[in-house]
Amino acid sequence: xxxxQPKGDSIIRQWQELARACLDGESQTRLAMLWDHISRFPVxxxxxxxxxxxxxxFLAQAGFSVAFLEASGxxxxxxxxxxxxxxxxxxxxxxxxxxGATRKSPVVRLQxxxxxxxxxxxxxxxxxKRLLSRMAEKARQLERYCAPVLLAVSVPDLPWGxxxxxxxxxxxxxxxxxxxxxxxxxxxxFSAVLLTLWxxxxxxLRNPIRIRQVTWVTRPPGxxxxxxxxxxxxxPVARYRLSSxxxxxxxxxx
Numbered sequence: 373x374x375x376x377q378p379k380g381d382s383i384i385r386q387w388q389e390l391a392r393a394c395l396d397g398e399s400q401t402r403l404a405m406l407w408d409h410i411s412r413f414p415v416x417x418x419x420x421x422x423x424x425x426x427x428x429x430f431l432a433q434a435g436f437s438v439a440f441l442e443a444s445g446x447x448x449x450x451x452x453x454x455x456x457x458x459x460x461x462x463x464x465x466x467x468x469x470x471x472g473a474t475r476k477s478p479v480v481r482l483q484x485x486x487x488x489x490x491x492x493x494x495x496x497x498x499x500x501k502r503l504l505s506r507m508a509e510k511a512r513q514l515e516r517y518c519a520p521v522l523l524a525v526s527v528p529d530l531p532w533g534x535x536x537x538x539x540x541x542x543x544x545x546x547x548x549x550x551x552x553x554x555x556x557x558x559x560x561x562f563s564a565v566l567l568t569l570w571x572x573x574x575x576x577l578r579n580p581i582r583i584r585q586v587t588w589v590t591r592p593p594g595x596x597x598x599x600x601x602x603x604x605x606x607x608p609v610a611r612y613r614l615s616s617x618x619x620x621x622x623x624x625x626x
Contacts, residue, residue, distance in 0.1 A: 382598075383410060383422055386429035393432060394439055402440035416529075419466045423526035424450055427464045427566075434625035436618075447513055449521060455618050460520035460563065463510055467502050467527050496543055499527065500551045503567075504558075511559040520563040520612040522622075527569045542575040545603070549586040552605045556585075563610040566622070569601040589626040602626045 387410070391403050409421035424440075428451055432438045436453040443450075451462035503525060514521055556565055574590040588603040604622060606614070614622075 383425055386425050390425065390428055390432065390438070394428075396439055398442050399440040402442065416468070419468055419526070419528050420464070422528070423466045423524070423568075424464045426526070426568075427451070427462065427524045430625060431462065431622075434621045436621065449514060449517070453522075455615065455621065458615055458618070460522060460612075460614055460618065461514075461517060462522045462524055463514060464524045464526070465506055465510060467499070467506060467525060468529050496548045496551065500548070500555060503552070503565075504555050507555065507559045507562065507565070511561045514561055517561065518612065520610070520614050520618075521561060522564050522566060522614065523562045524566045525568065527567070527572070529571060542573040543569070543601070544575050544578075545588055545590070545601070546577065546579075546581070546583070549583045549588065549603065549605070552603065553583055553585055556605050556607045557609050560607065560609050560611045562607055563612060563614045564607055564619070564622075565605045567601075567603040567605070568599050569603075570599040572600055574601055587623050587626065 387403065387407060391400070394400070394403065406421045406425055409418045410425070412418075413421075415422065428438050428440065431451065431453055436455055439452045441448055441450060441452055449461040449463045451464070453460050453462060506525070507523065510523060552565065552567065556562065573593070585606045585608055586603060588601060590601050591599070593600070604619075604626065606619065
């Protein structure tokens, strides 16, 4: 194993706790590979490894028994979790802006006040479009699974690449939740989608109404418990569903 120390105390601590808890051979092999990635590459290039570690740690903290699965040509999920005798799988994926997309986007050429005035829906719509494409891709890959599958989507950055956080319009989570529900019903392979937004600010709620299938938690900037937003969308037409206790455990840890 490459013993070079990766950046970020949090990811090191999470990896160490997982290495102590996930003692089966397959998990240890996968954890060694993830350590190599986070040690050798910058955070952006190792985003998938960071997301896999963070998601596994989150689920372990929620009370699940977690095991890492061997990567096999993109046709297998990343994690296997147990709640008692009930099993579900987890596929971890990352959505992040590309340098090319950032340069081409007209949004980055606007002044900060123009972004705030005219682009409040841009990220939500762009995110849902990317999410729909990724979910369709993953659904094809995981078609053969006959068990609940949680799709964990990590969004570490925003389309405005170099913009300061205060230049990014806060997200309307009620609108985002409605769009997410409209998307998730098209992929019955997934029992639920856990969306993690690391840097995105959230709007204050316009009204107390929430969509029944969607739960979210927001945190202010500087809160030691990253990320800024977690959102769980339960698929009402899933082929295989997470149990009520599993959903409760995930929501409580959010």
